[in-house]
Amino acid sequence: MASPLDDKTRGIITACVPALEAHGLAITTEMYRRLLANPDIRDLFNMSHQKDGEQPRALALAVLAYARNIDNLGVMAGAVERIAEKHVGLNILPEHYPYVADALLGAIAHVLGDAATPEIMDAWGKAYWFLAEILIGREEQIYVSHAAAPGGWVGWRPFRVSRRVVESETVTSFELVPQDGRPVMRHVPGQYLSFRLDVPGHGAERRNYSISSAPGSASYRISVRRIDNGVVSDWLHDSVKEGTVLQVSAPAGDFTLGDPAPASIVFLSAGVGLTPFMSMLGALDASTARIPVRFVHTTRTPGTEAFGPAIRDLAARGMLRADIFYSRATPQAAQDATGVTLHAGRMTPAWLTQEIDRAATYYICGPDGFMRDTVATLKAAGVPDGHIRYEFFGSAADAALPGAA
Template identity: 35%
Template sequence: MLSSAARPYIQASVPVLQAHGLAITTTFYHNMFNAHPELKHLFNMGNQANGSQQQSLAAAVFAYAANIDQAHVLQPVIDRIVHKHAAVGIKPAHYPIVGRHLLGAIAEVLGEAATPPLIAAWDEAYWLLAGEFIAAEARLYQSTGYAADQWIAAHITEVNPTADGILSIQLAAEDQALPAFKAGQYISVAVTLPDGLRQIRQYSLSDAEQNAGYRISVKREAGDTHTPQGTVSNWLHQQAAVGGQLLISHPYGEFTPDLKAKQPLVLISAGVGITPMLSMLKTMVRDQSTRDIWFLHAGRSLQHVPHLDELIASTEQLPALNLALYIEDKPGFAAERLVQAGRMRVAEWPFNAALNAEYYLCGPLPFMIEQWQALLALGVPPQHIHREVFGPESLSQAA
């Protein structure tokens, strides 16, 4: 718990962080990477280049200060970040580096306003949060049996285009069984780019757990292998080939519904956000679930829907599955009954889901915010709505 001496300084920092947060985090990353260039191998340099990571950290620091005594607000996102940290191999030794440069950036940007008591208060607050992360990450590493930065050499057994701009990659380990995973989890993939920089990205597993190994479905992002944005996805699209090798992490992530529960399950996705939903759906097909399932997906066209054939087949294998595809460009389609023209609007669903259902969202952040707000407006309790977020996210978006 934050001390009574530090609390007033942290609370007084809220308006200061709102005004200067982005300057602080920009200075923080600049100084830290100058002093520790090796950390560029851990951080997503695409998000650094477009500024989203700096904005996200600024919002997170502000939200932490604003909710310092409200653990229920911070805990869901802390849990999510712990899994992301484990997936890239964050170690306890990284926290002193981050703390030193974050406090240094606060002092540099605020100047004389950064009084010794203010810096001391933030030092205390930082280590309270860092201590939570370190302990939670240690427990997670112990539960998986994998140490931080321990990678699995996986062999590529299949590579197939599965939609416009999306590549399906099947992975297996030659000398060991790949670790078990829960539907909805992801793995990290670490690649070394032509300039020698190692970059790590997370990809949801897009199939049910099976002896054949893992499957990821990778969207080619804007950019190329020579620019920060899209470096890894473009590298995979260009370089992934049967017989090749990828370094992958143990599966992580807490976006994992209890698929054996009885209440209705509603899976809502857009774009490549369909991938964890596919893993959930394929797992229920494998287990011949009798649960009521609604699967709602939004896409630009049918050519942009990954693994469309598997979705169609699932409707024949699961009688309780309700599938609706919201397609902006609606062409003729054999399974016309499954396609809704235009954008997804919760209030206009072709069927009604119970308010006691569990709702899972994955897709671009604006899409998830829109659906989240629509569900709340319908009276769905917020504790029944879950979402997966890849890329920078602020603690202030926890709900």
């Protein structure tokens, strides 16, 4: 267990908050420049988040949040769990942490210059290793649980693409079965898989994709949206065929359906953000318990709407009520034959506010702006924080989202 930080160290970290507000992004940018100079470490990262600056922005926000809450680290528990789950998905090990320490402390000294006194550097060294020891301990617990679970594994395991399904103009699903023919670990609805990929012309890449299938012991399904100029999404859509073998780590993530499930649920998604909800809906449909479910989704047009037939089947069987918003199309009717309500335009705060059930638990997934606005609307309407759950795409570089979490 990590030893508590002493009062002097916590005081110095708190005093550094203004410097982090002014120079945090410069520090994390420099940190990644140093860290990624090592090819073995660079291969652990999603490099697209480096090219667009998302990862340094997200880390700058995380470091700032850590400093602001150094006297009350209990509020960081959720963030620590998300980081630990992400690290396990990427197979981060204790021996990787010293590289990060050297890069971060070196970046602080480089950016702050003479202001980075020995006392400040000592305090940040202690603060880093305090958090690192917490993460290492939690990650070890997750690795052990994965190894012990039926069908579980640690490290990278080869999976074969057994089936491809085009879900919409932009989304394709890939069903994955283990190459060794053995069972797979039963995932918790809402979790994701991490992939170690070798993309021709680009080399090593890392990606996480939500599992879009109901829990089972034979296979997983991921559903991937093609992104404009997306290195990995283009490769998956254009080159990965049935029979292609991919390296996969065990399911991870804490954005999951509770057990037992909440008394009533509202799923709010935009774009490909519905993928974890398809896993949750599959689990709810297989359950003998029946709870009220509302499914609200925004997509561009009927052509970009993934899993439309599945949602309509659930609606026709009375398992859920559904609202679909088309941001770039006008539906021909207000409701289709299965009872799904259709809307022109995006979901608005005014519409959501009038539909709110304050007793329900809300699950939200989609682009950062969508999640930020939706969370703000729910909180303004008086929905308790404990009833609002959302999944970060990418690195959560939107300041309002990590802050709210």
